[in-house]
Amino acid sequence: LTISSLQPALTDLWPEFQLVVACCRWPSSSITEERVRALSIEPIDWTRVLRIAHRHRVVGLVHRSIVSYGVDVPPDISLAFSTQAKKERSRATMAAMEAVRLNNAFKAAGIRAISLKGASIAMLAYGNLGLRQAKDIDFLIPQVSFAAMSDVMEIAGYLRTEPATSISEEGFRRWLGEAKGTEWKHRVTGMLVEIDWKLSLGPSSRSSQLLLGKSQQVRILPDAELTTLSEDNLVLYLCLHGSSHSWFRLKWLADVGALLQARTPGEIAEIYRLAGTLRLTPAVGQALLLCAEFFGIQLGDALYHDLRNHWVLRRLRASALRYMLVGKGEVELTELPPKTTVQTASHFLLARGAWTLSARATHLLKPFELLISTGLPAKAASLIPDIAIPDWLVNQLHRRENRG
Amino acid sequence: MVFQSGTIVSWGDRHQAAEVDGEVVLLNLSDGHYFGLDEVGSTVWRFLEVPISVDKLCAALQTRYIGPKDKIVQDVLVLLEDLHEHGLLKVSA
Numbered sequence A: 001l002t003i004s005s006l007q008p009a010l011t012d013l014w015p016e017f018q019l020v021v022a023c024c025r026w027p028s029s030s031i032t033e034e035r036v037r038a039l040s041i042e043p044i045d046w047t048r049v050l051r052i053a054h055r056h057r058v059v060g061l062v063h064r065s066i067v068s069y070g071v072d073v074p075p076d077i078s079l080a081f082s083t084q085a086k087k088e089r090s091r092a093t094m095a096a097m098e099a100v101r102l103n104n105a106f107k108a109a110g111i112r113a114i115s116l117k118g119a120s121i122a123m124l125a126y127g128n129l130g131l132r133q134a135k136d137i138d139f140l141i142p143q144v145s146f147a148a149m150s151d152v153m154e155i156a157g158y159l160r161t162e163p164a165t166s167i168s169e170e171g172f173r174r175w176l177g178e179a180k181g182t183e184w185k186h187r188v189t190g191m192l193v194e195i196d197w198k199l200s201l202g203p204s205s206r207s208s209q210l211l212l213g214k215s216q217q218v219r220i221l222p223d224a225e226l227t228t229l230s231e232d233n234l235v236l237y238l239c240l241h242g243s244s245h246s247w248f249r250l251k252w253l254a255d256v257g258a259l260l261q262a263r264t265p266g267e268i269a270e271i272y273r274l275a276g277t278l279r280l281t282p283a284v285g286q287a288l289l290l291c292a293e294f295f296g297i298q299l300g301d302a303l304y305h306d307l308r309n310h311w312v313l314r315r316l317r318a319s320a321l322r323y324m325l326v327g328k329g330e331v332e333l334t335e336l337p338p339k340t341t342v343q344t345a346s347h348f349l350l351a352r353g354a355w356t357l358s359a360r361a362t363h364l365l366k367p368f369e370l371l372i373s374t375g376l377p378a379k380a381a382s383l384i385p386d387i388a389i390p391d392w393l394v395n396q397l398h399r400r401e402n403r404g
Numbered sequence B: 001m002v003f004q005s006g007t008i009v010s011w012g013d014r015h016q017a018a019e020v021d022g023e024v025v026l027l028n029l030s031d032g033h034y035f036g037l038d039e040v041g042s043t044v045w046r047f048l049e050v051p052i053s054v055d056k057l058c059a060a061l062q063t064r065y066i067g068p069k070d071k072i073v074q075d076v077l078v079l080l081e082d083l084h085e086h087g088l089l090k091v092s093a
Helices: A015-023 A030-040 A046-055 A059-068 A075-108 A118-126 A143-155 A169-178 A202-213 A231-244 A250-260 A265-277 A281-295 A301-308 A311-329 A341-349 A353-364 A368-373 A389-403 B039-047 B054-064 B069-085
Strands: A114-116 A137-140 A158-162 A181-186 A192-196 A215-221 A224-229 B008-011 B015-020 B023-028 B034-036 B089-092
Touching: A015 A030, A015 A046, A015 A059, A015 A311, A030 A059, A046 A059, A046 A075, A046 A311, A059 A075, A075 A118, A075 A137, A075 A143, A075 A215, A075 A224, A075 B015, A075 B023, A075 B034, A114 A118, A118 A215, A118 A224, A118 A231, A118 A250, A143 A158, A143 A192, A202 A231, A224 A231, A231 A250, A231 A265, A231 A281, A250 A281, A265 A281, A265 A301, A281 A301, A281 A311, A301 A311, B023 B039, B039 B054, B039 B069, B054 B069, B069 B089
Parallel strands: A114 A224, A137 A192
Antiparallel strands: A114 A137, A158 A181, A181 A192, A215 A224, B008 B089, B015 B023, B023 B034
16 A cells, blocks of 8 residues: 655644644643654743634643753743643533533433533543643533523523523524534623534434433532533534544644544544444544544555545645644634635535535624524525535545455 | 631532643533632632631641741632632631
């Protein structure tokens, strides 16, 4: 088998970005320590390391590596990392406690809530609430529980922000049909909570709902647990989530890497096979390829060759890398002029091109009520046929190789 | 709330607590408000796990921290009032 080259290679990138990637490798190991130390003796712009870690939401992981490997960091940068990491640990802990409080309230109201991302992943991936940055809390509930959930959230001190409470009845009915969830903000603390009823939108919407079939309990605090997806399904969901955002935050990939680090190549191949049955092959293949390259996740020769030789996955890998590095990897996307070519191309390769266009139209017309006010048919977005060509291509390539 | 030296104080019933780097983070389960305690505040909080009188609490802190007794008592009372105001403290005579 010929292995196609991956361009650019990770080692071609700025040493600051490579250092941040190395620091995100979980758990600690002599290999990681050697890599971090080797990179940190190169001429490093530490201010840039801090900015990259911040933009990619991995300050806690980088700080942990710097401290545990005894890396020599300028005092001002060391202080900035330490201060920021502590702030993030407090924030993540507060978010975890609030997630438990809301979960108990949902349970008391008879609502089955599944915790997505946040504290559940922090504990499953790192065994620690404080290493993973948490901006908000994510739950998934059955849509049928929406009214009961709204009551719980209002009693808990939250105001619905998306869609706004001022939306018309008709608009809200359409929101329930078209959107994947709602957003809430605590009236006093400002804590953000996203409550969805779908795991994703677009072509993968239906198949991804199958991930809800298996769940597990995760101990978040000494006396509190949350329900989340089973570990394999969680990996698939995280791949889907990361790819739908073109992996522009390294945090998402680090989570997947940490969840996969203890898996054997055979187990990872099984996850990839499961992805195929759910039509999630491009998203999961992209993530596995990146995790192997960034974090040394062992995929096994056969799967690694398979993924690396697919032009679609190579293209997706390159797209993800470009998105991670946009603005030199240190500037927030919202601060950049709107250049969406990379992500749009990536979405087409992820078999969600048509959806991307419709979603972009929705985004441009935000708030959602404006879309409704244009008089477009209620199901306009969903009438646009899915473009499944990339999926088809991947399958054809698989078949051809299997025949070979 | 006026705390007397014999007032018994302890954790309230409606909170969740966790430690971050040795400092306590508290969440009021009734309203979702959260609070961070510094190192000294965290020490006070740990003493409150079992009911304790205000004067015993202050005496215990004087063995741990160096400072004028009046200042320690004053700081403890301010913290207790704050905790009580936010529903995190149970008070009995």
